[in-house]
Amino acid sequence: MSKPTSAVHLSRLCATVLVAFAAGAQADPAPSHADLLWLDRIAYGVDSASLARLEQIGRHNFLDEQLAARDERLPPPIQAQIDAMPISHQTMADAIAKLAAARDKLKTIDDAQAKAEERKALRKQGVALAVQAQERELLRAVYSPAQLKEQMVWFWLNHFNVFDRKGPEAWLDADYVETAIRPHALGNFRDLVMATLTHPAMLVYLDNARNAAAHHNENYARELMELHTLGVNAGYTQNDVQEMVRILTGVGVALNPRTPRLRANQQALLIRHDGLEFNPARHDFGDKVLLGHGIRGSGFDEVRQAVDLLVAQPACAHFISQELATYFVADDPPAPLVDAMARTFQRTHGDIRSVLRTLFDAPEFATSLGKKFKDPMHYLVSSVRLAYDGREVPDPRRLVVWLNSQGEGEFAHQTPDGYPLVASAWDSSGQMSARFELARAMGRGDVRRFGGVAMPQMPQISGALFVQAIKPWLSSTTLAALDQAKSPAEWNAYLLAAPESNYR
Amino acid sequence: MQRRHFLATLAAAPLAGFTGRVFAAPASSPRFLLVFLRGGYDCANLLVPYASDFYYESRPSIAIARPDSSTSGALRLDADWALSPAVREALEPLYTKKQIAFVPFAGTPNLSRSHFETQDDIEHGLPENAHADRSGFLARLSGTLNGVATPIAFTSSLPLSFQGGGDVPNISLARVGKAAFDARQSAVLAGMYKDTALAQPVAEGLALRQQVAGEFADDMMKASRGAVNAYGFTQQAPRIAQMMRDKYRLGFIDVGGWDTHVGEGGAQGALANNLGNLARGLAAFAQAMGEDWKDTTVAVVSEFGRTFRENGNRGTDHGHGSVYWVLGGGIAGGRVAGEQVKVAQPTLLQNRDFPVLNDYRGLLGGVFARLWGLNAAQLARVFPQARAEDLRLV
Numbered sequence: 001m002s003k004p005t006s007a008v009h010l011s012r013l014c015a016t017v018l019v020a021f022a023a024g025a026q027a028d029p030a031p032s033h034a035d036l037l038w039l040d041r042i043a044y045g046v047d048s049a050s051l052a053r054l055e056q057i058g059r060h061n062f063l064d065e066q067l068a069a070r071d072e073r074l075p076p077p078i079q080a081q082i083d084a085m086p087i088s089h090q091t092m093a094d095a096i097a098k099l100a101a102a103r104d105k106l107k108t109i110d111d112a113q114a115k116a117e118e119r120k121a122l123r124k125q126g127v128a129l130a131v132q133a134q135e136r137e138l139l140r141a142v143y144s145p146a147q148l149k150e151q152m153v154w155f156w157l158n159h160f161n162v163f164d165r166k167g168p169e170a171w172l173d174a175d176y177v178e179t180a181i182r183p184h185a186l187g188n189f190r191d192l193v194m195a196t197l198t199h200p201a202m203l204v205y206l207d208n209a210r211n212a213a214a215h216h217n218e219n220y221a222r223e224l225m226e227l228h229t230l231g232v233n234a235g236y237t238q239n240d241v242q243e244m245v246r247i248l249t250g251v252g253v254a255l256n257p258r259t260p261r262l263r264a265n266q267q268a269l270l271i272r273h274d275g276l277e278f279n280p281a282r283h284d285f286g287d288k289v290l291l292g293h294g295i296r297g298s299g300f301d302e303v304r305q306a307v308d309l310l311v312a313q314p315a316c317a318h319f320i321s322q323e324l325a326t327y328f329v330a331d332d333p334p335a336p337l338v339d340a341m342a343r344t345f346q347r348t349h350g351d352i353r354s355v356l357r358t359l360f361d362a363p364e365f366a367t368s369l370g371k372k373f374k375d376p377m378h379y380l381v382s383s384v385r386l387a388y389d390g391r392e393v394p395d396p397r398r399l400v401v402w403l404n405s406q407g408e409g410e411f412a413h414q415t416p417d418g419y420p421l422v423a424s425a426w427d428s429s430g431q432m433s434a435r436f437e438l439a440r441a442m443g444r445g446d447v448r449r450f451g452g453v454a455m456p457q458m459p460q461i462s463g464a465l466f467v468q469a470i471k472p473w474l475s476s477t478t479l480a481a482l483d484q485a486k487s488p489a490e491w492n493a494y495l496l497a498a499p500e501s502n503y504r
Numbered sequence: 505m506q507r508r509h510f511l512a513t514l515a516a517a518p519l520a521g522f523t524g525r526v527f528a529a530p531a532s533s534p535r536f537l538l539v540f541l542r543g544g545y546d547c548a549n550l551l552v553p554y555a556s557d558f559y560y561e562s563r564p565s566i567a568i569a570r571p572d573s574s575t576s577g578a579l580r581l582d583a584d585w586a587l588s589p590a591v592r593e594a595l596e597p598l599y600t601k602k603q604i605a606f607v608p609f610a611g612t613p614n615l616s617r618s619h620f621e622t623q624d625d626i627e628h629g630l631p632e633n634a635h636a637d638r639s640g641f642l643a644r645l646s647g648t649l650n651g652v653a654t655p656i657a658f659t660s661s662l663p664l665s666f667q668g669g670g671d672v673p674n675i676s677l678a679r680v681g682k683a684a685f686d687a688r689q690s691a692v693l694a695g696m697y698k699d700t701a702l703a704q705p706v707a708e709g710l711a712l713r714q715q716v717a718g719e720f721a722d723d724m725m726k727a728s729r730g731a732v733n734a735y736g737f738t739q740q741a742p743r744i745a746q747m748m749r750d751k752y753r754l755g756f757i758d759v760g761g762w763d764t765h766v767g768e769g770g771a772q773g774a775l776a777n778n779l780g781n782l783a784r785g786l787a788a789f790a791q792a793m794g795e796d797w798k799d800t801t802v803a804v805v806s807e808f809g810r811t812f813r814e815n816g817n818r819g820t821d822h823g824h825g826s827v828y829w830v831l832g833g834g835i836a837g838g839r840v841a842g843e844q845v846k847v848a849q850p851t852l853l854q855n856r857d858f859p860v861l862n863d864y865r866g867l868l869g870g871v872f873a874r875l876w877g878l879n880a881a882q883l884a885r886v887f888p889q890a891r892a893e894d895l896r897l898v
Binding site for chain 2: 207210211212214215216217218219222226227232233238407414415417424425426427428429430431432433434436437440477478480481484485490493494497498499
């Protein structure tokens with residue numbers, strides 16, 4: 001059942017690779033297993049294009065290229081799909097204006113039933129926008145040559161989690177990834193904290209939009225310390241949380257065009273752009289003491305000082321390093337590695353690229369390869385990269401549905417802790433059987449009519465990529481299982497369900 | 505309306521149970537289900553301290569009115585406490601039959617007010633300073649019972665409570681469609697993992713999926729998009745009962761959506777809706793257990809209570825002491841149990857929250873001890889260094 005399929009339509013790039021493999025077959029028989037495992041970790045998973053690039057420039061240059069996210073060009077048909085999405089033409093200001101207009105219209109409707117219908121329509125529009133954002137992220141994860149950056153975008157989106165079913169959140173999520181997360185994914189951690197702190201998606205999600213001098217809401221202040229920067233038990237007290245609450249009073253959202261009326265002496269302190277509103281009339285101007293440091297009551301600058309203070313704590317360097325190492329190395333990463341990363345974090349004042357370089361250069365990274373159980377996102381994206389190998393997925397909506405089916409949908413985690421990064425959260429009996437069902441769906445290309453589009457049947461995954469990079473490293477048990485397949489779809493399901501496909 | 509719907513569904517469900525028992529438990533051996541409310545539910549708007557003027561001062565917009573003669577208002581339980589009208593219809597019959605009790609001032613010593621740390625703490629069930637053993641307390645209980653109570657989690661992932669004690673199966677009953685693989689294909693898949701660390705979960709997951717698909721083949725009830733919320737729980741309760749009637753005697757389910765920082769409502773509103781769904785689910789579960797309800801105990805817990813005073817957004821923030829529920833066909837309920845203190849400003853912890861007077865480990869340990877006749881050494885395995893508090897609930 002392992003006959004190569006000639007009808008595979010590879011993109012031009014992949015066709016070139018295929019030729020290169022064929023031509024170089026005698027001189028350079030196959031990539032080394034070590035290279036494949038390394039690439040499987042640096043990228044979401046091996047595909048022909050990434051493998052060709054690695055063979056061409058070597059690990060050292062490949063890592064440089066990935067850390068710099070030097071090439072983010074998507075295959076033209078994928079870019080065209082993204083360009084066709086309404087979210088690609090909508091700025092935050094557009095989204096907010098539309099949302100405000102729709103909400104204003106809602107207020108003018110008296111009839112209860114008409115109002116309910118209008119509200120439902122509004123919710124539907126929001127869902128459509130959030131689904132587009134999920135499709136866009138998944139397409140980039142599968143097809144972008146900047147694979148490390150894509151993993152980091154996911155990582156930070158998960159670290160600074162938002163949830164699309166809360167209030168107007170669905171209208172804000174696409175912009176949140178685009179402007180708060182993406183630009184800083186390999187940049188500076190402090191910038192990332194400030195970008196998320198000032199984005200309406202976060203301010204709505206964790207209720208700081210409602211935190212005012214006269215009406216405290218400590219939800220965001222607590223999670224900013226516990227989940228975003230310091231980690232729980234990092235030495236801060238309930239009193240520190242309450243001081244952080246006071247510092248964050250008045251940091252809210254501008255989701256309508258109405259500028260607040262302020263006294264003359266406060267007007268200069270107002271901040272209002274891109275959905276953010278710092279309203280001095282809602283701010284507590286008293287002095288604060290955070291983590292033993294005095295912060296003079298002055299307005300929004302207090303927030304900047306507080307964030308500087310948080311990210312400069314050794315606890316923050318350690319907390320973020322631990323999480324990165326858990327994601328990229330092992331469920332229980334070696335302490336010396338985490339310490340080394342934390343030192344880099346402190347020395348570079350939170351330069352994410354430098355911290356990652358410490359991680360990837362460490363011997364602990366090399367010895368961990370192939371042993372990390374894939375979370376559903378890694379499982380889905382690596383499987384699609386293998387199965388489609390650069391070819392266009394007929395309907396990106398399928399990627400969204402598939403990821404949701406494994407309980408790790410984007411913008412779908414309700415609580416701010418984000419999805420867990422360890423195997424025990426994903427390898428239970430119920431999850432393994434759900435994962436095999438996904439393997440089956442991917443393996444047959446889900447031939448049922450999907451979203452009104454009839455899907456072509458997936459050919460057997462047995463092209464050059466499989467022959468060169470996968471097959472030589474399959475266990476005899478897996479090969480024996482493949483031999484028992486009674487159809488290409490079943491063969492694909494077994495391949496994607498195999499232990500080798502579930503670890504990186 | 506909803507309840508009738510469940511009963512109708514139940515009547516239509518096949519009565520034949522699971523085949524393939526792994527052991528022969530005596531017909532009357534106890535069953536236990538833990539319901540974990542994730543998010544820290546606001547217990548003061550479930551079990552209302554109506555005798556406290558301070559309650560009404562602290563919650564100007566979300567307090568629940570004092571019980572009166574009406575049958576649609578709060579249900580007076582004793583001189584201090586009343587039950588929210590949101591759960592009255594579902595729970596009053598159980599309370600009258602002494603099949604439900606509430607334990608206020610319950611919870612953990614953990615004062616982080618972190619959802620995630622406190623949930624983990626409870627699920628580990630370990631003393632505050634012990635971090636060597638990272639297993640969950642239900643896993644240790646299952647090990648201690650040594651086959652007397654077959655465990656299962658009705659969740660899509662395996663909860664911490666059941667981790668670290670051998671392989672415990674889990675399956676969400678939110679969606680129970682046709683199984684994707686037939687027996688031959690399942691055997692091929694399981695074969696690929698036979699020599700790996702995942703051999704047992706893989707084999708068990710495939711088998712359980714087949715079983716459930718068969719068991720609920722005629723079950724036309726659609727669950728709420730698989731979301732784990734109180735409404736979803738109401739939908740799944742009869743299925744959980746069906747599985748616990750026969751093979752499984754130690755179960756876990758979690759229900760989310762309790763983190764009411766904003767606009768939580770009072771007698772009506774977001775929290776009332778969630779509580780109503782939860783209560784209807786539990787009532788449906790009790791009903792569906794049939795004659796086995798008399799041997800079944802359910803505990804409802806949450807990581808912490810919420811601030812006693814409402815916050816600036818008609819909601820509540822993270823607090824401390826909670827109210828746990830204990831239900832069962834044979835329990836000595838119909839009362840508010842455990843250590844109590846007068847609800848007033850001076851008795852609040854840090855002028856903010858309910859204190860914890862009934863430690864969860866002592867409370868659950870006491871229940872387990874009576875249910876299964878555990879001795880001190882066995883109890884110490886489940887909850888090391890805890891003193892079982894016997895509230896004589898079971």
